[in-house]
Amino acid sequence: MSTAQSLPYMQKQDPKMAEAVRGEENREATGLELVPSENYISQACHEALGSVFTNKYSEGYPGARYYGGQDFTDTIETIAIDRACKLFDCKYANVQPHSGAPANIGAYFALCEAGDTILGMDLSHGGHLTHGHPVTHITKSFNFVRYHMKNPDTGEIDYEELREVALREKPKLILAGFSAYSRELDYQKFVDIAREVGAYTMADMAHIAGLIAGKAVKNPFDYGFDIITSTTHKTLRGPRGGIILIRESEELAKKIDKSIFPGLQGGPHMHSIAAKAVAFKEALTPAFQDYAQQILKNAKAMEKVFLDKGIRLLGGGTSNHLLLADVYGSIGVTGQEAETVLDEVGITLNKNSIAGETRTMFDPSGIRFGTPAITTRGLKEAESTRVAELMIEAIINRENTAVKDRIRVKVKVLAETFPIPDSFV
Numbered sequence: 001m002s003t004a005q006s007l008p009y010m011q012k013q014d015p016k017m018a019e020a021v022r023g024e025e026n027r028e029a030t031g032l033e034l035v036p037s038e039n040y041i042s043q044a045c046h047e048a049l050g051s052v053f054t055n056k057y058s059e060g061y062p063g064a065r066y067y068g069g070q071d072f073t074d075t076i077e078t079i080a081i082d083r084a085c086k087l088f089d090c091k092y093a094n095v096q097p098h099s100g101a102p103a104n105i106g107a108y109f110a111l112c113e114a115g116d117t118i119l120g121m122d123l124s125h126g127g128h129l130t131h132g133h134p135v136t137h138i139t140k141s142f143n144f145v146r147y148h149m150k151n152p153d154t155g156e157i158d159y160e161e162l163r164e165v166a167l168r169e170k171p172k173l174i175l176a177g178f179s180a181y182s183r184e185l186d187y188q189k190f191v192d193i194a195r196e197v198g199a200y201t202m203a204d205m206a207h208i209a210g211l212i213a214g215k216a217v218k219n220p221f222d223y224g225f226d227i228i229t230s231t232t233h234k235t236l237r238g239p240r241g242g243i244i245l246i247r248e249s250e251e252l253a254k255k256i257d258k259s260i261f262p263g264l265q266g267g268p269h270m271h272s273i274a275a276k277a278v279a280f281k282e283a284l285t286p287a288f289q290d291y292a293q294q295i296l297k298n299a300k301a302m303e304k305v306f307l308d309k310g311i312r313l314l315g316g317g318t319s320n321h322l323l324l325a326d327v328y329g330s331i332g333v334t335g336q337e338a339e340t341v342l343d344e345v346g347i348t349l350n351k352n353s354i355a356g357e358t359r360t361m362f363d364p365s366g367i368r369f370g371t372p373a374i375t376t377r378g379l380k381e382a383e384s385t386r387v388a389e390l391m392i393e394a395i396i397n398r399e400n401t402a403v404k405d406r407i408r409v410k411v412k413v414l415a416e417t418f419p420i421p422d423s424f425v
């Protein structure tokens, strides 16, 4: 979007803020975004986010609110729920979670009592902070136990260990779905083990929700998962926010609703729910299925470049939108060093710990990157290959200013050739 005419009121009233917003607009327009959890929303989605719904209080749910004046809030929340259910093929949805973390916390408290055990993937193997990292408050309420990958070079989960731990620890809930994991899961095995021990199954699809919605990867509901939690701003390409989906149990859906409000949150962010509804409509189009497929093709193109250059990828490669490269183990450059040099050339990604990490959290062995944002800009396999080549060239030549300057120009040209779109339909 053209920035020259934007923000007339902010410019007048608060020029410092306007300058920072324009700075970010320019950064996003001229660089390439490879953080696998980031994306660009449509202008229609921006309009919903910037709408008057931010003014409105509407605690409760459609038809049962605690304030008057709900003529239009009920409409948008009902539409958002209907579209979410259609998109993910389930009976119930709660669209109020402010983000992915509160969606997970709300789900835990709906399904478990304080002190209950939750079985999730080891965090160093790809699990998320909200799956029971010791720094989070929820570890004071629940007892988190772990399963792992059997082999970090294939990414296969150790399902025998999962079953043994489940039989021993009797978890109330078994979690699947991660933030730094590049392979598909055997959802049937999770469901079989959960049924054997009487646990609920929850898939945290924060990263891959858009791939599921676009039918590019499997839907855990097809295997009988009880609930799915997700963000709406990653591959799903909507506003920052969360959702909880319930396959078919009305009883569970009621528990989830009570847990989110009044259990955890106050008034829903109706402007955000309006934007979620807009994004869900976009995701229901055939064009979104093409988008989801292209994300995978672009990731495969990048995978080939890294493997051809002898750089180890966790999981041995990728079956989704992201890659986790062991740059330290492969070429002796730390995750932090790689992140820094790539920032200098206009490519944004994040350093990441890898399974069996030998370094620190602040300067780990790996980098994590993915294709959702560049695919939104229209890059295809040829350009994704080019981006991967430029990344490796920059990392290897991290001390050569002339080479880095040259790469920075190439990145900028690529970014300008593929502007951030205003609309996807």
Ligand SMILES: *Cc1c(COP(=O)(O)O)cnc(C)c1O
Pocket: 037, 099, 100, 101, 102, 104, 128, 130, 177, 178, 179, 204, 205, 206, 207, 231, 241
């Ligand atoms: C991103 C993510 C979350 C948290 O989402 P926020 O919106 O940042 O709170 C939860 N779970 C997984 C697997 C994620 O990748």
